[in-house]
Amino acid sequence: MTITQLYYVLAVAEHKNFTLAAEKCFVTQPTLSMQIQKLEEELDIQIFDRSKKPIQLTDVGEKIVQQAKNIVNESGRIKDIVDQQKGYIGGDFKIGIIPTVMPTLLPMFMTNFINKYPKVNLIIEEHNTNEIIKRLKNGQLDAAIAATPLDEESLKEIVLYYEPFVAYVPQNNPAYNKKEFDVEDLEANLNNLLLLQDGHCFRNNILNICKATTLNHDNHFQIESGSFETMVKLADEGLGMTLLPYLHTLDMDEKHQEKLRQFKDPRPSREVSLIYSKKELKLHIIEALRTTIAGVVKGAITFQNVEISSPLQKKLN
Template sequence: MTITQLNYVLAVAEYKNFTLAAEKSFVTQPTLSMQIQKLEEELDVQIFDRSKKPIQLTEVGQQIVTQAKNIVNESIRIKDIVDQQKGYIGGEFKIGIIPTVMPTLLPMFLTNFTNKYPKVNLIIEERPTEEIIKMLKSGQLDAAIAATPLNEDSIKEVVLYYEPFVAYVPENNPAYQKKEFSVEDLEANLSNILLLQDGHCFRNNVLNICKASSLPADNHFQVESGSFETMIKLVDEGLGMTLLPYLHTVDMSEKSTAKLRHFPEPRPSREVSLIYSKKELKIHIIEALRTTISGVIRGAIAFHNVEITSPVHKK
């Protein structure tokens, strides 16, 4: 039994196709198939049911894959230990970022990080929080940037910054005449608030601010978009109001800035953290990311009197 064979098994289990698994593993399909067959012969079991399309794991195969993930991850960590001992910061590092953070934060730190740590091969994926948690637990991601707290026992959270919510209000809304926007104003606008579609933790943040489990259905229409830009344009047409994360408002035009209304202190805010499995050993790269991001974010956002809202949906 070899680590290479276990990697091939994991690839087939993920892609459910020998040809695609071989392609992703950078070997020929006959080589991959032969190595898996040799492992099955050694163990005297069938790991895959090849009669089904797509290929399925057998009952014992599912148990083998679970253990194979642990073995492969631990083998990778041996190299991590050596790298840390040598002070080497390099190699492949997979990081997930939630969609509402990616457009604003990534451009702020990516150039600085790649210039300072050119030997690190960052693989960046935009993923929703639920997927990120699963991928961290399975070892498919080394770390992620997401809204916290997530209340996951197996995941470590290191806070990067606190980001207040800012109301974006059309001129035909009574709240436009006010200097500040309150939670009461938000609750009064629930029937015409524009939110990100279900599945975005930012949506849960907003609903949790006003302690609502869902939006009322007494409006002429209800729009749920995956894009802040879409919601901003709808607000500009006077079709509702929305909440935006603070960093999404810093580069707005003067005309758009006039429609922003801040909450009084303590401002409802989200906590954005660097998260990773408690079993993760690439701490030297994680710490390099943390210090780089903290260095660039410090000048852009420095709010302390805040009230953190949960990204976890409260029913």
């Protein structure tokens, strides 16, 4: 049994296809298949049920994959230990970022990080919070950037910044004439509030501010969208108001800026953090990311009096 064989098993388990798994492992399909077959013969079991499409794990295969993840992840830590001892900042580093942070934060720090740490190969993936948690625990990500706190015992969170929410109010809304918003104004507009679809922690942030678990729209339509741009366009059509993260508003033109309303202190905000497994050893790269991001956001976000809204979905009693 070799680590390479286990690595191939994990690839097939993830992609459910031998050809695709071989491509991701940069080997030929016959080579990958032969190594997995050798492992199955050695163990005298079948890891995969090849009669099903897509390929499925057998019952014992499920257990082997869970153990293989631990072995492959731990074997990779040997190189991490050596790199850290040598002070070497380089190699592959997989980072997940939630969709409501990716478009604004990534362009702010990416160029600086690449220029400062050219030997690091950042592999950036966009995932929702639940997927990020799963991949961090499985070792499929080295770190992530998401809204916190997440209350996950196995994960460590380093706060990067606090980002206030900003109301985007159309002219037909009575609240348009207010210079500043408070939570009561938000609750009064709850039935006409345009929010991202379920699965986005930003939606949970807003519902938690309003102390609500769901919305009862009276505007005769429901929409499932993961785009702030869509919410803004619907608001411009007079179909409701929406909330945006502060960084998302910085590049808006003057026409759209006129519809933005800040909240009174303490401003409802989200906490955005760098997250990684407590077992993670690539701490030198994590620290490099933290300092780079901190350097670029401190000039953009200077708010101090904030009230953090949880990204966790409230459970119904």
